[in-house]
Amino acid sequence: MGMASFNDQIIDAFRANDGVVGQHWEGKTLVLLHHVGRRSGKEYVTPLVAAPDGAAYIVCASLGGAPDDPQWVANLESADGPATIELGPATFAVEYEVVRPDDPRWADLYSIWRDYWPDAREYEKKTDRKFPVVRLQVPPSA
Known part of the structure; x- marks a missing residue:
C-alpha cells in the first residue's frame, strides 16, 4: 500500500470520528496538516502525531525514519502566513515555526515529541537524519 492511500485511510478515519483514529494511534492526538506544494501549487493533507506542548502542538518530520525530510516541511518553510490544521x-x-536540528531549541522540542510517540525510537534507528520539528501555535479561541 502506498503512502498516499495509507494516509487517505487515516484522514477518512480522523474525519469520521472527530479526530479519534484509534488502532496504532490509540490515545494519541493527531492533526491533519494542510499545506500547498511549493512547486505544484496543489493542496496536500498530511496526518501527523501531535504532541501537546502547552497551548501548542509539536509535530515531527520523521516520515517513519526515511532518509530525506518529507515535502511538507519545505512547503511550510516556503509558505507565507499561517498553516491550516484539523x-x-x-x-x-x-501560526507555526519550523525548528531544525541546528536550532538550540530543537533538542527540547524534539524530546517532547519523542517522549509522546513511542515509534520515534524505531524511526531513529533507520536513518542518521535528525528530524525537523514544527511547533503549531493553537489560537486561544480554539
Whole structure:
C-alpha cells in the first residue's frame, strides 16, 4: 500500500470520528496538516502525531525514519502566513515555526515529541537524519 492511500485511510478515519483514529494511534492526538506544494501549487493533507506542548502542538518530520525530510516541511518553510490544521472536529489557522536540528531549541522540542510517540525510537534507528520539528501555535479561541 502506498503512502498516499495509507494516509487517505487515516484522514477518512480522523474525519469520521472527530479526530479519534484509534488502532496504532490509540490515545494519541493527531492533526491533519494542510499545506500547498511549493512547486505544484496543489493542496496536500498530511496526518501527523501531535504532541501537546502547552497551548501548542509539536509535530515531527520523521516520515517513519526515511532518509530525506518529507515535502511538507519545505512547503511550510516556503509558505507565507499561517498553516491550516484539523484538530478534532475543528479546522483553523495556526501560526507555526519550523525548528531544525541546528536550532538550540530543537533538542527540547524534539524530546517532547519523542517522549509522546513511542515509534520515534524505531524511526531513529533507520536513518542518521535528525528530524525537523514544527511547533503549531493553537489560537486561544480554539
